[in-house]
Amino acid sequence: MVEIISKRDGSRREDVAMKRLIEQNRATITRLADHISGGSYSAGKAPKHKPQAKGLIIHSVGSARPTTDASPRIRISLNGRVIVVDENSGRQLHHIGDLRGRDGNDVFVLATKANQYFSPVDEDIAAALADLDGGRLGPDYGEEQLAADIGNRLGMT
Known part of the structure; x- marks a missing residue:
């Protein structure tokens, strides 16, 4: 017996149901992830600050040659x-x-x-x-x- 599996347009019914379940319980999932990771899950999702040039020492390799x-x-x-x-x-x-x-x-x-x-x-x-x-x-x-x-x-x- 040969089963033909063809790709349908759109997501599978099971995938749609799983995505809806995850979105409905997003707050609970985030709270559990923060509890397990000690808060680093939400900290990792927070926007990162760009490094400021204040106080940094910038070394240019090309210009430091003796003349x-x-x-x-x-x-x-x-x-x-x-x-x-x-x-x-x-x-x-x-x-x-x-x-x-x-x-x-x-x-x-x-x-x-x-x-x-x-x-x-x-x-x-x-x-x-x-x-x-x-x-x-x-x-x-x-x-x-x-x-x-x-x-x-x-x-x-």
Whole structure:
């Protein structure tokens, strides 16, 4: 046997009767809910007051930066990113490139469009560091020497 249930227009007769019963006994239901919740049911239904700005301390993150001159320095991070940082604030100013492992050696890869970087370095920086792109690091030429060469070529000495 198959029963076909179709949706009628409007609410079901049982739902209408239940809604009417709840509305007729709204005061009693509210009183019981307040008794059980210790008054927090009605307190939760009360209109909320908007917070007043009087006495609050408002901190704007963007405007609190010091206006001292930047002191740029080349840093190679632990994950191989070669970046220019401000020594005064520790903030990253530019991403120069990365150290990537190829054939067991670390290779410096300059952040250019040719190397498929989303945000490449400026053309002036790319021209100054073009011959370092693809250079291998080894025991005689390490990260410190690479950072010093980049700093010298960018005039950060």
